[in-house]
Amino acid sequence: MSSQTNDRSDVGHHILSVLVQNRPGVLARVSGLFARRGYNIFSLAVAPTAEPGMSRITIVVDVESAPLEQIVKQLFKLIDVVKISELDPRRSVERELLLATVRAEPNARGQIIELVTIFEGKILAVGAGAITLSLDGHPDKLDDFEELLEGYDIMELQRTGRVALPKLDRGARLRLAN
Missing domain, CATH: 3.30.70.260 (ACT domain)
Incomplete structure (x- = not known):
């Protein structure tokens, strides 16, 4: 994604x-x-x-x-x-963090883990009937993930809100690489 x-x-x-x-x-x-x-x-x-x-x-x-x-x-x-x-969103780096606990009965657990893997998220805790996960990235990525997660029983969900910094100009990034 x-x-x-x-x-x-x-x-x-x-x-x-x-x-x-x-x-x-x-x-x-x-x-x-x-x-x-x-x-x-x-x-x-x-x-x-x-x-x-x-x-x-x-x-x-x-x-x-x-x-x-x-x-x-x-x-x-x-x-x-x-x-x-x-x-400017086109000239900045934006990130947000999402934490969620999702009810994960044995028959749905694999699908939820696969969804987390596709979005490059992390499983933080696994219980008998639930999974707590995290995902960080651009807010649009989190929106997409949250929309797909709605197909499961979300017990709790929290998002941090955006943090952003200006992008480095190409010259500055090249100097850092040398």
Whole structure:
């Protein structure tokens, strides 16, 4: 299964990479801004960066709820926001993680394991009547997998939300290879 972007899940969405000072309440202020303004967040992921004291918040925003320029202006008003970058899905690397526990009676277990294998996922735990699995990749790949998984009894399913970084230019990748 290819993890190439086909823009299916990106229609009406933009990816913002927001570098913030890692202080208590920053995420609450960012999400509160979206709530107060009526902006819709499609996906949100946050984690510390390699730079001490900084975190990166990846926000997939619904541009139907507000113009992107307005969202960026409002974010820059927050004191802890250091930098905002819009990531073009065609020029960024995106990943997401899916964890699921699926009821797997003996007659369906092989089919579920085969599906996980085809999508290059992992079996994390096997119980008497269920399997817990993980899959990471482009959000479109996870959408396809989740759609096929719906044919089985999904007991629990969780997705992390998108994380993204700009793609390296070809010259930078070639220099790294030498």
